Amino acid sequence: MNALAVLLILSAAVLLVIAAWGVIKLPDALARQHAATKAGTLALALLCVGAMLVMPEWEWVRRLLLIVVFLLVTLPVASHLLARAAVRESVAHQRSIDAAPVLSTREPPSL
Amino acid sequence: MIAWATTALVIASLLALALASVRLVIGPTSADRIVALDIFLAAGVALAVAASLLTARTVFLDVAIGLALVGFVGTIGWARLVERAESPGTSEERP
Numbered sequence: 001m002n003a004l005a006v007l008l009i010l011s012a013a014v015l016l017v018i019a020a021w022g023v024i025k026l027p028d029a030l031a032r033q034h035a036a037t038k039a040g041t042l043a044l045a046l047l048c049v050g051a052m053l054v055m056p057e058w059e060w061v062r063r064l065l066l067i068v069v070f071l072l073v074t075l076p077v078a079s080h081l082l083a084r085a086a087v088r089e090s091v092a093h094q095r096s097i098d099a100a101p102v103l104s105t106r107e108p109p110s111l
Numbered sequence: 112m113i114a115w116a117t118t119a120l121v122i123a124s125l126l127a128l129a130l131a132s133v134r135l136v137i138g139p140t141s142a143d144r145i146v147a148l149d150i151f152l153a154a155g156v157a158l159a160v161a162a163s164l165l166t167a168r169t170v171f172l173d174v175a176i177g178l179a180l181v182g183f184v185g186t187i188g189w190a191r192l193v194e195r196a197e198s199p200g201t202s203e204e205r206p
Contacts, residue, residue, distance in 0.1 A: 002112060009116040013123035016157055020127035020150050023134045029142040032134070036146045040153035047120070051160055054113055055167075063172040067156070067179055074183040078149070081190040086142035088194050093140070 001053055008050030015043035029086040037079040044071055117164045124154040124161070141193045145186060152182035 022035025048064040055061075131150035138144045156175045163171035 006112055006116040009113075009120055012157070013116075013120040016120075016127045016153060017123045017130075019153065020130035023146055023150055024130050029140050029146065032143060033146045033149075036149045036153075040150065044153055044156055047157055047160055051164055054164060059169050060172070063169060063176060064160075067160075067172070067175055070176065070179050070183075071156075074179070078183055078186040078190070081187055081194075082142060082145055082149075085145075085190040085194040086140070089140050089142055 005050045005053035008046045008053065012043045012047035012050065015039050015046065019043060029090065030083055033079060033082050033086060037075055037082075041071060041075050044068075114165065117161045120157060120161050124157045127154045141189075141196075145189045145193065148189065149182075149186060152178065152186070155182075 016039070019036050019039035022039060023032045026032045026035055045068050048068045052061050052064050127150055131147040131154070134150075135144050135147040138147060155178050159171045159175035159178060163169060163175070
């Protein structure tokens with residue numbers, strides 16, 4: 001039981017770092033948001049289950065279950081709204097680029 | 112053994128906070144910065160659970176519950192704000 005809790009907490013730590021690394025490394029806003037939400041939710045759920053195994057009393061399990069249920073209910077909604085905002089933002093950005101007057105026929109510098 | 116694992120979790124959370132801070136500074140669009148804020152929220156909840164495990168008090172779990180609540184509302188608010196700022200014509204048509 002104890003070793004399982006240690007395994008769960010350590011995997012939660014690794015997943016949290018992977019989520020943050022994905023936010024740095026992935027190419028655009030949608031991919032970054034997907035990495036942050038999925039890996040972050042899994043990391044927090046594993047951490048809460050590990051803490052339940054460490055402290056198997058009702059006072060702890062009640063609160064940890066509340067955290068897990070709340071995250072599982074709210075994070076998909078927040079992720080969906082954030083993805084929609086990211087798509088709208090990138091579309092508006094591209095439209096403003098297309099609408100800008102062409103001052104030179106030279107190729108723009110690649111970023 | 113548990114204390115060792117929890118310490119590793121604290122270090123991982125701080126590393127995640129540092130990486131998300133980089134994205135918060137360099138993020139080209141506003142959505143990228145909100146994603147970094149999401150990572151901040153996850154690291155904050157993880158730090159609160161780690162604090163409650165290390166001190167064996169349930170008070171910090173209440174902090175984690177509150178953080179999860181406020182972070183959800185914050186993310187939704189920022190997402191609506193970005194959407195409204197970037198598409199001024201379409202936001203008035205929806206209720």
